[in-house]
Amino acid sequence: MATPVHQDQATAPHPTSAPAYEPEVEEQSGRSKRPIIFLVLALILLVGGYFGYQRYQFGQTHEETDDAQVEGDIYPVLPRVAGPVLTVKVEDNQTVKKGDVLVTLDPADYQQRINAAEAALAAAQANVVAARAAVGTASANVSAASATIGVSDANRARLEKDLKRSAFLRKEDIIPQSEYDAVQANLKSTSAQRATAQQQVGVARQQVAAAQQQVAVAQAVVKQRQADLDNAKLQLSYTTIVAPANGVVSRKNVQPGQVVAPGQQLMGLVASERTWVIANFKETQLENMKVGQPVAVEVDAYPNEEFEGHIESLSAATGARFALLPPDNASGNFVKVTQRVPVKIALDKVDPDHPLRAGMSVTATVKVK
Incomplete structure (x- = not known):
């Protein structure tokens, strides 16, 4: 009778051994995932720190503003004598050369x-x-x-x-x-x-x-x-009005038969030979800015292109000084506002595949150190 009892004891631990072993497996798998998470976090922090340091170093040697736009010469076409318009020889957005006849008046x-x-x-x-x-x-x-x-x-x-x-x-x-x-x-x-x-x-x-x-x-x-x-x-x-320069006709508002007066603007002529950038930097950004420093220009119209230029000149006054009603800071309720100074940036070369038009928004980055 001792033999059957021994067989029961041998078979009894088998079903109870499975629940006692499972917690040890879960604890070991949890511990194995923690180093991977820490490694990923450390890698993220390391990469973020690297790029942050690079951005910090970039900010120490560069000044950037998006308060900038492309500028160009725009010539107003004005009659110098009065008279009825005989013919109009151009249309909007037509390219003309210096000396081309634009409008003729009755002579x-x-x-x-x-x-x-x-x-x-x-x-x-x-x-x-x-x-x-x-x-x-x-x-x-x-x-x-x-x-x-x-x-x-x-x-x-x-x-x-x-x-x-x-x-x-x-x-x-x-x-x-x-x-x-x-x-x-x-x-x-x-x-x-x-x-x-x-x-x-x-x-x-x-x-x-x-x-x-x-x-x-x-x-x-x-x-x-x-x-x-x-x-x-x-x-x-003067009854024959010609183009003052090479450019593109814009905003034509004259028709044959119309009687014009001296000084009346008939159209605008946007010069196509030269454009530049006017960037309005904060006065706190001008400490190390000098004429001749290189400038990287990014144009919103061409997000994948970068234009190179240099500082040609800095304005002698802030933009507010040229306003129609300049601010008067002598009043008692003065609030200090950071002013912006226009900086003229000349482009080093012209890209005919990516023409710049007056008024385009740009981002200018000046390397000051």
């Missing part, structure tokens, strides 16, 4: 002014010819009066000799008194004629001076009429 009125100015100039030139002829006539009068003086002098010299002879002859009673009186009267008459001729010379010389002044006045009038003619031609040339 009829200005052509009439040229005709009137030409007629006035011809009349003034005729007055110059007449004035010069008057100078010639006055000069001839001077010569004639001078010749009369010469004749009078010759006659007077002869009559003075005749008077001396007549006086001797009369003293000897060879000639009658009447003949002596006649010679004396002729001498007085010749002296009077000489005085008259001398006065005529003075008058003729005054006429010459006056005629010369008339010539000067007429020549001045010719210059004035020539200036009027040149101005009329200049006004006529």
Whole structure:
């Protein structure tokens, strides 16, 4: 009977051994996962610390702002004279070259002014010819009066000799008194004629001076009429409006038949030759910023492209100073606000595959160290 009892004891521990062994397996599997988690966390912290340190080092040597945009020359197309529009030869977004005709105005009125100015100039030139002829006539009068003086002098010299002879002859009673009186009267008459001729010379010389002044006045009038003619031609040339530079036509607001006034903007011309970037950095970012430092430019329109440039200049005043109503910090409720200073960035090269247009938003990063 001892044998059956021994078999029961041998078979009894078998079903109870399974629940006693299972907790040990779970505890060992939990302990084996903890080093992996710690390793992953440590790796994450290590990578995060590395990139954080790199970002810190980058921030120490670079200054960045997204308050920046592309700028370019925009030329307003303005008429310099008034008149009805005859033709408009361009459309919006059309590329033009410097000197290309954009708009023509009706030139009829200005052509009439040229005709009137030409007629006035011809009349003034005729007055110059007449004035010069008057100078010639006055000069001839001077010569004639001078010749009369010469004749009078010759006659007077002869009559003075005749008077001396007549006086001797009369003293000897060879000639009658009447003949002596006649010679004396002729001498007085010749002296009077000489005085008259001398006065005529003075008058003729005054006429010459006056005629010369008339010539000067007429020549001045010719210059004035020539200036009027040149101005009329200049006004006529303004009826043809040409492109001031190479660029692209934008915001065209003129049509044939429209009457325009001087200074009225007809369209804008965006220059296509050169663009640059204006970045508004905070005043606290300018400590180490200098002209010539390299700049990396990222344009929102081309997220996969990076443009290289350099600082060309820094503004002499903050952007607020150029506002329509600049802030006045002298009031009692002053609140300090960090100001921004415009910095002009020139691009080192032009990428024709990725054209930059004025007004595009960019991010500028300056390497200051």
